[in-house]
């Protein structure tokens with residue numbers, strides 16, 4: 001377990017081609033690595049159903065070594081089935097229709113698979129205590145002391161608790177943030193030592209035409225890598 005690599009990606013939003021390229025660039029090994037996706041698999045992009053199939057197969061094959069964390073978009077989709085129409089409206093305002101049509105064009109309805117999405121946890125704690133993975137942010141380093149709202153929608157950047165790895169808010173490049181506005185751009189393929197505190201932010205807005213980024217953790221070191229967004233997403 002101690003020697004297992006952790007490969008972390010986020011905010012695919014239906015960008016499957018880029019995800020495959022990025023995993024290859026991160027040298028992802030399905031037979032032995034831990035794979036963590038930080039949420040927002042659906043909405044906005046062009047291969048939403050395909051991303052679902054991709055992760056469904058990986059989860060089936062990898063079991064506990066494939067950790068799929070819940071983002072605000074999965075949450076909006078799940079909530080859209082509630083009786084109050086405000087939830088469906090909110091999801092559709094955030095590109096939910098693209099997800100609905102992507103599933104329909106594959107002769108499915110996403111609600112058929114809601115138990116699969118409901119199984120997504122809000123966070124993941126590294127058993128070695130090196131980091132906490134969460135979609136959006138934390139305000140308290142004990143994940144249980146945060147609201148769901150903070151974990152899936154939060155944009156807290158002034159956090160300097162136990163290291164969290166997040167997506168959700170797109171930046172031009174992967175960043176390390178150390179609270180009070182201090183940050184560093186993480187250069188691709190450069191090996192860094194894992195900090196004990198702060199935020200690593202990995203969402204680089206692939207679906208908006210920038211790039212898809214991820215990281216690999218090995219022991220107490222890590223590196224990031226990115227692939228450019230394909231033009232059709234722009």
Ligand SMILES: [Mn+2]
Pocket residue numbers: 040071072073135152167168169
């Ligand atoms: Mn998000």
